[in-house]
Amino acid sequence: IAGITQAPTSQILAAGRRMTLRCTQDMRHNAMYWYRQDLGLGLRLIHYSNTAGTTGKGEVPDGYSVSRANTDDFPLTLASAVPSQTSVYFCASSDSAADPYGYTFGSGTRLTVV
Amino acid sequence: DQQVKQNSPSLSVQEGRISILNCDYTNSMFDYFLWYKKYPAEGPTFLISISSIKDKNEDGRFTVFLNKSAKHLSLHIVPSQPGDSAVYFCAASASTVYNQGGKLIFGQGTELSVKP
Numbered sequence: 068i069a070g071i072t073q074a075p076t077s078q079i080l081a082a083g084r085r086m087t088l089r090c091t092q093d094m095r096h097n098a099m100y101w102y103r104q105d106l107g108l109g110l111r112l113i114h115y116s117n118t119a120g121t122t123g124k125g126e127v128p129d130g131y132s133v134s135r136a137n138t139d140d141f142p143l144t145l146a147s148a149v150p151s152q153t154s155v156y157f158c159a160s161s162d163s164a165a166d167p168y169g170y171t172f173g174s175g176t177r178l179t180v181v
Numbered sequence: 182d183q184q185v186k187q188n189s190p191s192l193s194v195q196e197g198r199i200s201i202l203n204c205d206y207t208n209s210m211f212d213y214f215l216w217y218k219k220y221p222a223e224g225p226t227f228l229i230s231i232s233s234i235k236d237k238n239e240d241g242r243f244t245v246f247l248n249k250s251a252k253h254l255s256l257h258i259v260p261s262q263p264g265d266s267a268v269y270f271c272a273a274s275a276s277t278v279y280n281q282g283g284k285l286i287f288g289q290g291t292e293l294s295v296k297p
Contacts, residue, residue, distance in 0.1 A: 071224075100284070102287070107190070107289055108289060109185075109187070109270060109287045109288050109289040109290050110225070110270060110272075110287035110290075111287070112284060112285075112286070115284060125284070126286075157224055157225070159224075169215060169227030169230065170225075170227065170285065172224030172225050172226070173224050174222070174223055174224050175222075175223075175224055
């Protein structure tokens with residue numbers, strides 16, 4: 068089934084540890100995004116990639132890094148996790164970075180930093 | 182500063198009645214608006230959209246209204262069904278702004294509960 072796969076589904080992480088959230092899509096979409104969902108704040112854009120080989124910062128990029136080595140994969144790395152990064156993380160993709168058509172979202176990764 | 186705002190965290194409606202979810206925005210460069218629906222433990226899914234050249238878009242039981250002068254949009258669900266119970270996110274995009282076209286800015290979400 069075409070779509071976005073995120074891993075892990077959930078994770079409890081000790082503060083200060085490094086963590087990479089994985090995201091893979093099989094739709095050959097050019098653009099990919101990482102959002103975090105927090106109660107009362109909705110979905111906030113962390114980082115994005117308009118096409119393979121390029122990345123950009125969203126609304127809340129601090130403490131996170133991304134890479135886009137190929138079309139399909141867009142991992143999100145927390146270099147040194149802090150409790151404020153406890154959140155649900157969603158990866159999304161869209162066919163074109165230029166047009167705001169509907170995104171396809173993954174099922175999310177629930178991360179708890181303790 | 183929240184550019185897209187959904188000021189009602191929750192809404193409860195009786196089955197068969199109309200549900201109205203509201204969304205306000207501040208950025209006048211937004212020209213494309215979307216509504217997403219999210220069930221627990223799932224990612225958001227696209228529901229309906231509207232561009233700024235229109236003031237209404239309808240898809241079955243779902244209608245989105247856009248009032249550009251008020252920078253306000255609303256989603257109407259008629260009739261509401263228990264399966265509509267979910268969190269609804271409003272999102273906006275500034276497609277004409279360089280390098281911003283595809284990026285959606287989301288509101289805080291409104292949790293809709295439709296009671297049988």
